[in-house]
Amino acid sequence: MTLTAALPVKAGDVVAFVGGGGKTSAMFRLAREIVERGGRVITTTTTKIFAAQIALAPASVSAADATRARVAAALTAHRHVLVIGDADPGTGKADGVSLDLVRRLRAWFPGACLLDEADGSRMRPFKAPAAHEPVIPSETTLVVPVVGADIFGEPLDADHVHRPELISALSGARRGAAITPEIVARVLAHPDGGRKGVPANARVVVLINKVETLADRAPARETAERLLREPAIEAVLFTALRGDDPVLEVCAR
Numbered sequence: 536m537t538l539t540a541a542l543p544v545k546a547g548d549v550v551a552f553v554g555g556g557g558k559t560s561a562m563f564r565l566a567r568e569i570v571e572r573g574g575r576v577i578t579t580t581t582t583k584i585f586a587a588q589i590a591l592a593p594a595s596v597s598a599a600d601a602t603r604a605r606v607a608a609a610l611t612a613h614r615h616v617l618v619i620g621d622a623d624p625g626t627g628k629a630d631g632v633s634l635d636l637v638r639r640l641r642a643w644f645p646g647a648c649l650l651d652e653a654d655g656s657r658m659r660p661f662k663a664p665a666a667h668e669p670v671i672p673s674e675t676t677l678v679v680p681v682v683g684a685d686i687f688g689e690p691l692d693a694d695h696v697h698r699p700e701l702i703s704a705l706s707g708a709r710r711g712a713a714i715t716p717e718i719v720a721r722v723l724a725h726p727d728g729g730r731k732g733v734p735a736n737a738r739v740v741v742l743i744n745k746v747e748t749l750a751d752r753a754p755a756r757e758t759a760e761r762l763l764r765e766p767a768i769e770a771v772l773f774t775a776l777r778g779d780d781p782v783l784e785v786c787a788r
Contacts, residue, residue: 536782539568541772542740546574548676549641549649551737553669554729555656555697556683557744559584560776562650563591570614575647577606577640579618579632581670582655586627592617598632603643610647637672651675653732655697660745661686661714662697663705663722664731671732680729681742684773686714687754716754720761723768730767740770746783747775759786 544550544565552558562578569576578592589595593613596605598620609616618640620630641649654669656662660683671678689695691712696702703710705728706721723729723741733739741762743755752773759771763786773784 537568538565538781539572541782541785542677544648544677546646546648549672549674550677550679551651551653551669551671551675552679552681553654554681555662556660556681556686557742557776558652558681559588561679561681561742562652564776564781566615566650569648575610575644576615576650577618577644577647578615578650579637580652581631581634581637582652582668583631584619584629584652589617589619589627589629595619597621598636601636606640606643610644631670634670634672638674641674657697659695659697661702661719663701663728665698665701669732671734673734675734675737677738677740678733679740679742680723681744682719682723684743684745684755685748686719687716689714716757716761720758724762724765739768740772741768742772742774744774744776746773747778763788
């Protein structure tokens with residue numbers, strides 16, 4: 536099953552990815568699927584993005600140059616364009632774009648899907664948001680919290696998660712404890728965790744990524760069962776975003 540079908544995503548949707556463990560992979564995988572089915576897609580970020588990630592897009596436009604005509608030309612040529620903030624010449628790392636620019640992109644191209652990476656995780660598979668994040672546009676129609684399945688059983692510390700002190704506060708788990716499905720579900724379902732900043736009318740679908748790395752899917756299944764007790768969460772997807780078949784299972788009520 537494709538991400539496009541499993542989420543599901545339709546023309547004109549605005550999708551925000553939050554959390555850790557595969558946000559960038561999810562965003563660009565979804566963008567590729569939208570293009571393959573004949574749609575147009577704008578990817579962007581309201582946080583930072585690395586040079587290697589920028590290279591995943593067929594074309595990019597800086598925020599300073601993001602006029603309607605410039606973005607339209609890139610969409611015509613490639614059907615997918617990445618819009619980014621100012622880049623550091625030394626590292627190639629780029630800033631995120633403003634919410635105002637997101638609004639303009641939405642108004643200029645209402646039929647295109649707009650995909651936004653809305654927070655950072657320092658390459659950790661699990662995180663809790665700080666006070667200044669996530670930066671989710673108000674136009675967002677779907678929020679996708681992501682977690683890596685490789686976090687199950689790992690200790691709750693800075694080597695394995697981003698902001699362990701916040702995960703501890705949201706979940707009630709002590710620092711250093713083994714990370715369980717209960718801890719993951721509590722954080723992702725919490726209004727100050729995975730559901731932080733979700734617009735009132737937006738859907739929420741959780742991705743548990745890298746499920747193919749589990750010898751037994753029991754921890755993922757328990758996490759999904761706990762998450763689906765929260766009415767705001769519509770579904771939980773088990774994914775292998777780097778594989779040929781990105782969606783391994785869909786869990787819903």
